[in-house]
Amino acid sequence: MKQIKNICCIGAGYVGGPTMAVIAKNNPHITVTIVDINADRIAAWNDKDLTKLPIYEPGLADIVKETRNKNLFFSTDINKAIDQSEMIFMSVNTPTKTYGKGKGMAADLKYIELCARTIADVATTDKIVVEKSTLPVRTAEAIKSILHNTGNHINFHILSNPEFLAEGTAIKDLLNPDRVLIGGESEEAIESLAKIYESWVPKNQIIRTNLWSSELSKLTANAFLAQRISSINAISELCELTGANVNEVSKAIGMDSRIGSKFLKASVGFGGSCFQKDILNLVYIARSYHLNEVADYWEQVIIMNDHQKRRFSDRLIKTLYNTVSGKKIALLGWAFKKDTNDTRESAAIYVTDHLLSEQATVSVYDPKVSSEKMQSDLNYLNTRTEDENFNLVQTVSNPYDAVKNAHAVAIMTEWDEFITYDWEIIYKSMKKPAFIFDGRNILEKSKMEAIGFEYHAIGQ
């Protein structure tokens, strides 16, 4: 088995950053270098002020503080880091394609291919190349083909080692993973990687499969998790019309050990960089094998999620006497879930866009998301001009400013601090009747009604 002394990770993002920090922490004898083409991002990772790290994750700053410039390094010198390492993780983004064949469905593999080509050009010694990003099943075949056709007689082994961490709990998930999955063809390469994880993960939780099972397991895991949310969200709509309460239904079904209690929280719709992208990708792959029933089955998860987001804003508008034109709506939360500053595919973006199209003005507060990010998320949709977005959306750094004179408050993210606000003061500062639309079911209906609010939650 090859002893790994130097690791290179290409991609200093939400996956690469925390994963490598935890590997470095638990393997002080290994030098880990994270590289990225984005020089600003690398500079932020190297910032002395740990509050300036490019991503926010509870517990991450402490580990970076402990390991940075000891055995964890951040650099833009990609070639040097590749050359000096025995193992290379590819942790670059694989967004949904926005052009050409597979537009809106397939994963865009241009960043992955570029990585593989750079490795092929630069490597002068044998390498183990690890797929960390979520990839379509059989991507390793393409990577292999690129690496093996370089003509410089270097041995490359490809492994698939998908990351299952969730944002907001990344460090906890990495330190105590349910399992680590390694797929590959070379026993020796698999063991080299397993050894790194064995520094902190119990041996029986490190599972080995073939390459294709590993690639497909990652897509399947995300599809199953997202499917649970769409399933409970579908039931939430039925609850609203029948007098059932979705929280009670979730609890009742979750206690069946065959179902389990996690991922049964009804919400305004799931977001994040993975669920939608990976299901669209799964659907695309199924269609490419002419498995139309399989594709339709999984596509329904996305259709239901889009419906849930739309239904939330429709309900808000309908309740506000069928018009929000000229009305101020306060949004609490912009991140796709609590404890992260990531906003990719966040329901807040789509709800805001819809409200703006109905001529509302929107005031947003999020504890970790910058106003620039909020504006750029909206501008990315291309629904209206940047100036219009800027004029219609006010982003504030104090939640009490957001709600002042608002007709309604919409809770988009389940940040803990929202629960602790002084809702009496909020009520007093709002227009009457004062409405709350709780897209996360975090507030207590009876308490809010006692204050005077008209309270609407999901599935109640």
Ligand code: UDX
């Ligand atoms: C089901 C529910 O499990 C039970 O809680 C409810 O009260 C009645 O309906 P039942 O239909 O008796 O019970 O059996 P179950 O074990 O759920 O199996 C139903 C079908 O699913 C069977 O044909 C079984 O072979 C199949 N099955 C079950 C699978 O194909 N795969 C599985 O992993 C589990």
Ligand code: UDX
């Ligand atoms: C997900 C997977 O959980 C993780 O294993 C994978 O590696 C990456 O994708 P992430 O997207 O970071 O992680 O967060 P997750 O906790 O899964 O939440 C995704 C979205 O679903 C969020 O918008 C969240 O608010 C929503 N959600 C989650 C619900 O609406 N209800 C739930 O019960 C759980």
Ligand code: ADP
């Ligand atoms: P994820 O959530 O998958 O980690 P991110 O977008 O947060 O996704 O991070 C991916 C990172 O990969 C980005 O910082 C991006 O600049 C970097 N990246 C993309 N392509 C390359 C490449 N060819 N070489 C180096 N870094 C790259």
